[in-house]
Amino acid sequence: MFYVNVEGAIVKDDKWLIIERSKKEEHAGGLLSLVGGTVEQEGHSTKILERTVKREIFEEVGVYVKDEMIYVRSTSFVTEDGVHVIDVVFLCEYESGEAFAKSPDEVDAVYWMTPDEILLHPQSPIWLKDSIKDAVGKRKSLLINKYQ
Numbered sequence: 001m002f003y004v005n006v007e008g009a010i011v012k013d014d015k016w017l018i019i020e021r022s023k024k025e026e027h028a029g030g031l032l033s034l035v036g037g038t039v040e041q042e043g044h045s046t047k048i049l050e051r052t053v054k055r056e057i058f059e060e061v062g063v064y065v066k067d068e069m070i071y072v073r074s075t076s077f078v079t080e081d082g083v084h085v086i087d088v089v090f091l092c093e094y095e096s097g098e099a100f101a102k103s104p105d106e107v108d109a110v111y112w113m114t115p116d117e118i119l120l121h122p123q124s125p126i127w128l129k130d131s132i133k134d135a136v137g138k139r140k141s142l143l144i145n146k147y148q
Helices: 048-061 115-120 126-146
Strands: 003-012 015-021 035-038 070-078 084-096 107-113
Touching: 003 048, 003 126, 015 048, 015 115, 015 126, 035 048, 048 084, 048 107, 070 126, 084 126, 107 115, 115 126
Parallel strands: 003 084
Antiparallel strands: 003 015, 003 035, 015 107, 070 084
């Protein structure tokens, strides 16, 4: 059995919204991350992943993203405690709100960073770097297709 986690790669003015995970977090505490969380059981539902991304973003950093989201990638991993997780990343466009560490049990700090700043930061784990690279690539291809 897997837990399903979703994350939003949120872009605004060519910078990406990145959090420093709370040091209280069992998994990846103190590391940089995209904003997201675990999907809750809802029974029969549609757009559960997208709703979860929107909810988690607002709960953790007080930001709203636009309804349209683009799938970026999915991965699986096993936590230090042996929990199997599927992680799904969506490209999200910032809509409104001032980003701040709204949920201190989950978020220690909030940053708007360029891809290079993320890739070079010592607290950026490989999975964040890979997600940002994929999100930047997806965004570029969407922008290219938009103007062709």
